[in-house]
Amino acid sequence: MSHDFSPNPQKWLTIGILGLAISLIGFLVDTQIAAWSYLIGLIFVTSIAIGMLFLVMIHHIFDAYWSVIVRRQAEHYLSALPYLGILFIPLFALTYLKDQGLIWLWMDQSASLHGHGTVASDILYQKKTWWLSESFFWFRAVFCFAVWIYFARTFRRNSFSQDSDGSLNHTYSSRNHAAAGLILVALTWTAAAFDWIMSLEYHWFSTMFGVWMFASAMRAALAVMILTCAFLVAKGPLKGIFNTKHLHDVSTLAFAFTVFWAYITFSQYFLIWNANIPEETFWFNDREQGIWWPISMILIFGYFLFPFLYMLQFPLKTNYQSMTFMAIWLLSMNLLDVFFNILPSLKDSHGEPFQMFSSPLNVLWYIGGVLGAGGILLWAYWSSYGNTKIIPIRDPRIEECLNHNH
Amino acid sequence: MAKQYGLIAKFDSPADIMHAAEKVRDAGYKNWDVITPFPIHGMDAAMGLKRSLVGRFTIVGGTIGITTGMLMIWFTGGSELSLPFMEGYKLIVGGKPFFSPQFAFPVSYELTILFSAFASIGGMFILNRLPRHHHPFLKYKDVAKGTDDSFFLYIENVDPQFDEEKTRSFLDGLSSGEVRELED
Structure with a gap:
């Protein structure tokens, strides 16, 4: 394939390391905020990779043809999962060795709660100790990553080996793995949502939360997928391969998950609003204070209504420029949504939710957290990209995919 | 002939x-x-x-649907308006306000889907000059x-x-x- 475009993974590695360095400085200067920002960046980027994993599995389970060339891009992103797992180690180190209640307050049994006793004396904690124990928590984190990495490696190996030997067994293997993987990854991703985000505020509980995290991951992954494909078309490698019909299909998925996200988010809110039990409503009350109120409004209108009306329109869904804009918009809103779900769980000494821009320095730690994990993700993508064929040339459905234009 | x-x-x-x-x-x-x-x-x-115009009918139907749902819930539970054969009757349900968009949303949402479907089918009939x-x-x-x-x-x-x-x-x-x- 002749094209002048050659990716430069090292650039992204540099950006990633720069971000990680900022976070490291943050750990020393402003430990708590920097650690939370790091967690936000890591969850945001991990959700992109997990969304890609879901996309690959959905492709295989439906034996889809139009998404064969799209799947190859997702497979490249999967190579980031082991590194993202490694990036969790600093969080372990900080909470296990330095200050146990730094991020997940319940890890510190002696932490005093605002207004009443300590974590250990809290009946709501005592009832949950079987799940919220530190060793079990870290075991689950390792187990989740082990499952994801196992499936990521399997799909990558099958797909890349097929490029050279063309054996159909790789396709069958992937399909079987997708069937098991959809269940296992759905469960582990739910566990991750409960552990990493919901247990930040261990009093609170929502059965919808895992589904919300799934919707969030899918939206982030589809936005990144649109950007990736649009970029590769503009730069040449996918020009004439990825056409507006493929773009239309990916955009339609992004549209579908816009509605799905709104449905899940509203259902979660509505059930809690309707039941009106203080144990549940406080989570939303915290998110109506200070800056979180305008942010929650931005999410309703900016992350649902505007993308919904925008992507309702066929001409906008089939145009690279308009979808590039929408993908950047969706990704920014997704990041804001992750902030919205995580950061207000951090409380000041009065038990009030942390305000996003309480100090200008916070923004630096936010940027560091997102850049660090984000740079690693793109470094992994471009490294994997450089080592393989640009499309799965011997996939049994590649011809149908390339002729996908009606 | x-x-x-x-x-x-x-x-x-x-x-x-x-x-x-x-x-x-x-x-x-x-x-x-x-x-x-x-x-x-x-x-x-x-x-x-050209692309079908059915979608235009659908968006109109959907907009009418969500508006109908919101107005209906507001009229029956949050207003004291008098209409022919109908009276608004303010009623407290579950300790909630007389009217709140959250409360009306599930109904409005269902009516959006219902009216969109009706409008799509009607639009399809009109555009195809059916029956x-x-x-x-x-x-x-x-x-x-x-x-x-x-x-x-x-x-x-x-x-x-x-x-x-x-x-x-x-x-x-x-x-x-x-x-x-x-x-x-």
């Missing part, structure tokens, strides 16, 4: 009729159609059809083949470009089979 409706030509494969449709489109005919036993991908473009109980093709002697293994293309004689001789020789050039008259 019955009145002429147009001229009809027979084709043997989807590819044949697709190429023929492209030529008819490029020749600038307006009142014509193809009859195939099954949907052929790409035929819309070959015939030069239509008869079409001249149904009297055509090969009508059964049009649902089995043959493909037909006809041009109506009301088409501004229609000319008995020219159109006949034009269709003759496209089709390997005979060009016949379609009676009204």
Whole structure:
């Protein structure tokens, strides 16, 4: 394939390391905020990779043809999962060795709660100790990553080996793995949502939360997928391969998950609003204070209504420029949504939710957290990209995919 | 002899009729159609059809639906308006405000879907000029083949470009089979 475009993974590695360095400085200067920002960046980027994993599995389970060339891009992103797992180690180190209640307050049994006793004396904690124990928590984190990495490696190996030997067994293997993987990854991703985000505020509980995290991951992954494909078309490698019909299909998925996200988010809110039990409503009350109120409004209108009306329109869904804009918009809103779900769980000494821009320095730690994990993700993508064929040339459905234009 | 409706030509494969449709489109005919036993991908473009306008009906229906839902909940539970045969009656349910958008949302959402569906079906009927109980093709002697293994293309004689001789020789050039008259 002749094209002048050659990716430069090292650039992204540099950006990633720069971000990680900022976070490291943050750990020393402003430990708590920097650690939370790091967690936000890591969850945001991990959700992109997990969304890609879901996309690959959905492709295989439906034996889809139009998404064969799209799947190859997702497979490249999967190579980031082991590194993202490694990036969790600093969080372990900080909470296990330095200050146990730094991020997940319940890890510190002696932490005093605002207004009443300590974590250990809290009946709501005592009832949950079987799940919220530190060793079990870290075991689950390792187990989740082990499952994801196992499936990521399997799909990558099958797909890349097929490029050279063309054996159909790789396709069958992937399909079987997708069937098991959809269940296992759905469960582990739910566990991750409960552990990493919901247990930040261990009093609170929502059965919808895992589904919300799934919707969030899918939206982030589809936005990144649109950007990736649009970029590769503009730069040449996918020009004439990825056409507006493929773009239309990916955009339609992004549209579908816009509605799905709104449905899940509203259902979660509505059930809690309707039941009106203080144990549940406080989570939303915290998110109506200070800056979180305008942010929650931005999410309703900016992350649902505007993308919904925008992507309702066929001409906008089939145009690279308009979808590039929408993908950047969706990704920014997704990041804001992750902030919205995580950061207000951090409380000041009065038990009030942390305000996003309480100090200008916070923004630096936010940027560091997102850049660090984000740079690693793109470094992994471009490294994997450089080592393989640009499309799965011997996939049994590649011809149908390339002729996908009606 | 019955009145002429147009001229009809027979084709043997989807590819044949697709190429023929492209030529008819490029020749600038307006009142014509193809009859195939099954949907052929790409035929819309070959015939030069624009995107369906059904979506416009759908968005109007959906907007009316969400507005109806919101107004209905507000009227029945949050207002004291007097309408013919109806009275608004303020009622506290579950300790919630008389009216709140959250409360009205599930109903509005369902009505959005319902009205969108009605509008889509209604729009489809209007745009296709349905219901239509008869079409001249149904009297055509090969009508059964049009649902089995043959493909037909006809041009109506009301088409501004229609000319008995020219159109006949034009269709003759496209089709390997005979060009016949379609009676009204």
